[in-house]
Amino acid sequence: MSMDETLYCPPRQPWRWVGWLLASQLLVAVLWGWLGWHWGLPAMLLSHALFLVPVFLPNSRFYGPVLSHWPQAGNRVWLTIDDGPSADTPALLALLARHQARATFFLIGQRAAAQPALVQAIIQAGHSIGNHSDSHPQAWWWAQGPKRLAAQIGQCQQRLATLSGQPPRWYRSVVGHTNPFVAAVLRRHGLTRVGWSARGYDGVARDPAAVLARIAPDLRSGAIVLLHEGGSPGQAVAVLEGVLQLLHQRGLRADIPG
Structure with a gap:
């Protein structure tokens, strides 16, 4: 098994949060009965906040494992591109080819099904490619129950396969939100x-220069x-x-695990 293969880590204990x-x-x-409602x-x-806040933290491991960095990547950086395929996809592919760079495209199932040629490209x-849900319901993803989450992730997985x-092995949460029921679905699909x-x-942000200014400080070896x-x-x-030019200036290259 290669070093990159060890990055694959579907959740092993998706229901540990219940305990x-x-x-x-x-x-x-106990506190209420012993010290009264004031305590x-x-x-x-506080206990409710401890379970709610991790839902909105993209790199929180509270509800299951997550890759937030590419360990032992050498001079490699992992580019991930969400929300495709789209009208931008051909130009992005051409740009990546010119720079001899590779990326992971986290695709929305329904968009992929409507543009299969772009997925093939x-x-x-x-x-x-990775699973980014079937319809990308960003306004309410965090509050979905197990049945709807299973349908969103499962249908996307089936379409992309x-x-x-x-079947893809990577999953990206919609707007980074991961509620308590996601891990069980990821385990089922090996994601x-x-x-x-x-x-x-x-x-x-609509200004590419402003976007690059935010990315630049964190663009280093092993960055995702x-x-x-x-x-x-x-x-x-x-x-x-802009990102590819920065990588070139810093002696880094865009690649993908596996």
Whole structure:
């Protein structure tokens, strides 16, 4: 097994948080009964916050393992591009080819099914693909129950497996949110959750220079870089061009694990 193969880490204990939840509520009950509501109520609110806050932290391991850095990467950096395929995909592929760079495209299932030729183009160019949900319901992803999460991830997995010939092994949470029920679905499909260590907020910022300024300080060996496609016309290509130029200046190269 290569060093990169050890990066694959589907959750082994997806329900371990249940024990922590029960223990925390037992402690709250004891405090409430022993010291009264003056202590019990703050303890209850704190215990709820401890389980809610990790949902919104992209690199939190509270609900399961996540890759936030590429260990022992040498001079390599892992470029990850979310939300495709899109009209940007051909230009991104051409740009990556010119720089002899590789990336992982985290694809939305329904968009992939509507543009199968672009999925094939990504694979044939030597890049990898990952699961980024079937329809990308970003406003409510964090609050989904187990059935809807299973459908979103499972349907995307099935579509991408059909289009590419094999099921993806990487998963990227929608807007980075990971609620308590995600890990069980990832275990079922053998998926490894991928976070990031460098981002430029290109999903909200429209100025490529501002995006690059945010990415640059974290662009180092083993970085996992979060990029997006399908936004403002030309933005994704401009940002990727800037990132690739920075990598060249720093003696780094864009590659993918495996």
